Amino acid sequence: MPSSTRKAQRRTDALSRERIVEAAIALLDAAGEGGLTFRVLTEQLATGPGAIYWHVANKGELLEAATDAVVASALATEPAGSPQEAIRAVALSLFDVIDEHPWLATQLAVQLSRAPGKSVTPRLLESFGRQVSKLGGPEADWFTVASALMYYVLGAAGQNSVNGATATPTTSRAEFLDAVSTAWERLDPEDYPFTRAVAEQARHHDDRAQFLAGVDLMLSGITLTWTGARP
Amino acid sequence: MPSSTRKAQRRTDALSRERIVEAAIALLDAAGEGGLTFRVLTEQLATGPGAIYWHVANKGELLEAATDAVVASALATEPAGSPQEAIRAVALSLFDVIDEHPWLATQLAVQLSRAPGKSVTPRLLESFGRQVSKLGGPEADWFTVASALMYYVLGAAGQNSVNGATATPTTSRAEFLDAVSTAWERLDPEDYPFTRAVAEQARHHDDRAQFLAGVDLMLSGITLTWTGARP
DNA sequence: ACCTGAACACCGTTCAAGT
DNA sequence: ACCTGAACACCGTTCAAGT
Numbered sequence: 163m164p165s166s167t168r169k170a171q172r173r174t175d176a177l178s179r180e181r182i183v184e185a186a187i188a189l190l191d192a193a194g195e196g197g198l199t200f201r202v203l204t205e206q207l208a209t210g211p212g213a214i215y216w217h218v219a220n221k222g223e224l225l226e227a228a229t230d231a232v233v234a235s236a237l238a239t240e241p242a243g244s245p246q247e248a249i250r251a252v253a254l255s256l257f258d259v260i261d262e263h264p265w266l267a268t269q270l271a272v273q274l275s276r277a278p279g280k281s282v283t284p285r286l287l288e289s290f291g292r293q294v295s296k297l298g299g300p301e302a303d304w305f306t307v308a309s310a311l312m313y314y315v316l317g318a319a320g321q322n323s324v325n326g327a328t329a330t331p332t333t334s335r336a337e338f339l340d341a342v343s344t345a346w347e348r349l350d351p352e353d354y355p356f357t358r359a360v361a362e363q364a365r366h367h368d369d370r371a372q373f374l375a376g377v378d379l380m381l382s383g384i385t386l387t388w389t390g391a392r393p
Numbered sequence: 394m395p396s397s398t399r400k401a402q403r404r405t406d407a408l409s410r411e412r413i414v415e416a417a418i419a420l421l422d423a424a425g426e427g428g429l430t431f432r433v434l435t436e437q438l439a440t441g442p443g444a445i446y447w448h449v450a451n452k453g454e455l456l457e458a459a460t461d462a463v464v465a466s467a468l469a470t471e472p473a474g475s476p477q478e479a480i481r482a483v484a485l486s487l488f489d490v491i492d493e494h495p496w497l498a499t500q501l502a503v504q505l506s507r508a509p510g511k512s513v514t515p516r517l518l519e520s521f522g523r524q525v526s527k528l529g530g531p532e533a534d535w536f537t538v539a540s541a542l543m544y545y546v547l548g549a550a551g552q553n554s555v556n557g558a559t560a561t562p563t564t565s566r567a568e569f570l571d572a573v574s575t576a577w578e579r580l581d582p583e584d585y586p587f588t589r590a591v592a593e594q595a596r597h598h599d600d601r602a603q604f605l606a607g608v609d610l611m612l613s614g615i616t617l618t619w620t621g622a623r624p
Numbered sequence: 625a626c627c628t629g630a631a632c633a634c635c636g637t638t639c640a641a642g643t
Numbered sequence: 644a645c646c647t648g649a650a651c652a653c654c655g656t657t658c659a660a661g662t
Contacts, residue, residue: 177646200636210647211637217645221636264506271502274552275495279576284588291587305591305598310549310607314541317548321505345510356522357515360536367536376541383614408627431655441628442656448626452655 177209179217183227190228190265198225229269230281232259237289245296246381252289253315253377257370260319267320274316286312299388307384311377318376322369339365408440410448414458421459421496429456460500461512463490468520476527477612483520484546484608488601491550498551505547517543530619538615542608549607553600570596 175181185206189198200211200221207214218224236259241251260266274283291308299307343365346357406412416437420429431442431452438445449455467490472482491497505514522539530538574596577588 213646267506268502271499271551275498279573284577284580284585288585288588295587305594306603306606310610313548314545317544320502342510346515349515354515354519356526357519363536372537375537379541379614380610382617383610386613386617444627
């Protein structure tokens with residue numbers, strides 16, 4: 163195979179935190195979380211590990227910076243339209259960016275729970291919260307509602323992304339779903355009546371449509387709770 | 394300090410997959426994902442790595458087995474009451490088990506996306522789905538609705554758990570929230586008006602209550618969508 | 625069938641030394 | 644100030660050898 167990712171690019175360019183993060187993202191995209199290694203990063207940037215450690219404290223910080231950079235660019239443009247439409251747009255942006263960078267799913271889970279003060283959590287909360295605050299509900303509920311949206315979106319987007327890390331890259335989404343569905347159909351009828359019953363739906367379902375249906379479920383619940391009326 | 398976790402217990406006991414998984418869970422609980430190492434597992438069980446590899450294929454399978462064992466016991470008893478009450482009960486069981494075993498949050502995220510055919514995904518889907526099917530909506534919606542509940546619960550429970558892995562174990566939940574809240578208050582007013590506005594709410598919020606409020610939001614949305622009426 | 629333990633390849637990180 | 648590259652401690656995994 164052609165050694166794919168180009169190595170030892172322009173050695174004239176000075177090393178910078180930005181270039182390191184950029185290279186890290188490329189490696190993560192190409193081979194998942196396991197693909198990011200100081201050895202290959204070093205090779206890709208044509209330096210030694212010491213050079214990288216001068217710009218970045220450790221691997222955790224590098225992962226954090228990569229996550230933040232990708233999420234920031236996905237949320238860069240403020241969505242237009244009604245608050246409901248804008249919430250759907252933000253949700254879809256996140257769905258898509260996780261789909262493009264599957265390593266984000268795990269990384270977001272880790273970072274939101276570990277360091278919610280840091281940049282990525284406020285970024286997400288702000289994007290949902292601004293729209294939530296326009297929905298007309300009592301301010302005392304804003305934080306809870308915005309958080310709930312964020313949780314759903316991250317959970318759903320993460321699970322729906324074909325994880326590039328270990329899932330065989332040759333397996334298409336359709337083949338993947340087929341395998342899952344078949345496994346479900348073989349479960350014990352005593353213990354898994356529901357899962358067996360929906361196995362066929364799972365085989366043909368549309369990730370994106372199902373994801374949006376969940377967002378709409380939450381929006382319905384919010385509108386009902388706040389206005390007592392149908393959205 | 395007293396060397397905490399007991400080592401080299403009864404060497405008479407034959408090694409078994411069950412005992413290995415049990416020891417792995419203890420290590421994960423004690424020191425997070427980084428705490429599970431074949432070196433210390435080997436020491437704890439008073440054997441060599443080869444012995445463990447005879448019972449378990451690799452570290453991934455061990456993590457999978459540990460996750461499945463803990464989740465299975467949390468979902469063992471079928472909840473009573475109305476479908477809505479039962480859904481809340483399942484959700485709370487998961488919230489609590491992730492709170493007790495914080496490493497579950499990341500592990501569930503990884504496993505649901507990587508191998509949804511395997512035991513843990515069907516287990517979760519079945520627990521929610523059985524109740525969803527009693528809610529009276531059209532069967533064509535069951536899979537989507539049960540999945541949405543599952544996504545929210547996993548996302549929220551995971552983020553709310555104080556991650557034992559790297560978060561300093563001496564920091565209480567209150568101190569943790571205070572630090573987060575303070576960080577949010579210091580954000581740029583231009584870029585983060587919403588996050589700054591809710592920082593004070595975040596400082597005093599009750600994880601469990603907020604988690605349940607999100608579940609109720611979803612339940613409201615489901616009931617409204619399916620019956621056109623308030624729950 | 626089940627276990628031992630030395631060995632292998634690989635990883636993140638450090639640090640004295642250079643420019 | 645920024646970079647080099649050898650070295651360290653540690654990790655998951657293998658495997659010939661034992662019982």
